[in-house]
Amino acid sequence: MNLWLPEALFFGYTEDQSPVYIFILPVMIELSRVSVTYKSGDVGALSDVSLCIKKGEFVFLVGPTGAGKSTLLKLLYRDARATEGSVNVLGQELSKMRSSQIPPLRRQMGIVLQDYGLLPERTVWQNVAFACQALGQRGRDIRRKLPEALELVKMAHRCDAYPAELSGGEQQRVAIARALVNRPPLLLADEPTGNLDPNTGAGIMDVLYEANQRGATIIVATHDKFSVDRLRQRVIALRGGKIVRDEPCGGYGSEAGD
Ligand SMILES: Nc1ncnc2c1ncn2[C@@H]1O[C@H](COP(=O)(O)OP(=O)(O)OP(=O)(O)O)[C@@H](O)[C@H]1O
Numbered sequence: 001m002n003l004w005l006p007e008a009l010f011f012g013y014t015e016d017q018s019p020v021y022i023f024i025l026p027v028m029i030e031l032s033r034v035s036v037t038y039k040s041g042d043v044g045a046l047s048d049v050s051l052c053i054k055k056g057e058f059v060f061l062v063g064p065t066g067a068g069k070s071t072l073l074k075l076l077y078r079d080a081r082a083t084e085g086s087v088n089v090l091g092q093e094l095s096k097m098r099s100s101q102i103p104p105l106r107r108q109m110g111i112v113l114q115d116y117g118l119l120p121e122r123t124v125w126q127n128v129a130f131a132c133q134a135l136g137q138r139g140r141d142i143r144r145k146l147p148e149a150l151e152l153v154k155m156a157h158r159c160d161a162y163p164a165e166l167s168g169g170e171q172q173r174v175a176i177a178r179a180l181v182n183r184p185p186l187l188l189a190d191e192p193t194g195n196l197d198p199n200t201g202a203g204i205m206d207v208l209y210e211a212n213q214r215g216a217t218i219i220v221a222t223h224d225k226f227s228v229d230r231l232r233q234r235v236i237a238l239r240g241g242k243i244v245r246d247e248p249c250g251g252y253g254s255e256a257g258d
């Protein structure tokens with residue numbers, strides 16, 4: 001079955017005999033009975049996790065430190081491998097994927113990590129442009145789309161600055177512009193507000209929320225109680241490598257334990 005195609009299910013007829021269909025949103029991510037045990041670790045980082053995330057969802061992953069949030073995200077961009085079970089992302093089964101197929105998979109995603117990962121020798125503009133050049137886009141097209149991405153994160157005025165000349169929050173904004181510039185269908189963010197003050201953090205979450213409103217599926221691992229409680233999106237809580245709560249329009253909750 002191709003999980004990526006929308007499905008229309010016949011539901012019945014109206015009074016005037018018109019057929020009624022239900023359209024099922026395409027599945028973007030499906031984990032089935034997934035466990036991850038790192039080679040160097042004796043305890044499982046994830047244990048028997050099953051979940052389904054549909055196109056257009058905004059999902060917060062919460063849970064105490066060591067719960068398995070980063071491991072779950074790493075599975076999705078194939079930085080970690082399932083020891084057991086199946087991981088289907090964007091219609092591809094990752095547990096069987098060859099390493100040569102990983103870069104094309106990642107090009108369909110925006111990935112934001114806590115260490116920003118900006119290239120120190122390149123300016124803000126060049127860092128964001130790099131994501132477009134990696135897809136083989138032409139200079140003219142890049143010059144057209146970059147201003148919008150930099151405006152979105154309110155960094156257009158610093159486009160000539162180097163990462164070392166920016167604060168942590170500003171670097172995080174640039175990393176998000178780089179992740180979003182090609183409008184990927186899926187954005188994964190691991191503690192994007194971890195090093196930021198509450199106001200700056202709220203601004204970053206708003207940018208992610210806006211990208212979600214434009215159609216991107218967003219998954220954010222976070223300890224940012226304030227933002228989770230404010231945005232009221234789907235919350236998946238992990239503890240000890242297991243899902244202990246999966247709630248639409250949820251809050252940060254108490255089981256996150258911090
Ligand atoms: N590369 C690794 N090798 C061995 N064990 C690891 C590795 N990465 C993570 N782990 C272990 O796997 C478990 C889950 O870690 P993970 O990084 O997914 O937690 P987390 O929920 O992201 O925590 P935090 O909130 O601190 O970021 C932890 O017990 C951790 O020690």
Ligand SMILES: [Mg+2]
Pocket residue numbers: 069070071190221
């Ligand atoms: Mg983590």
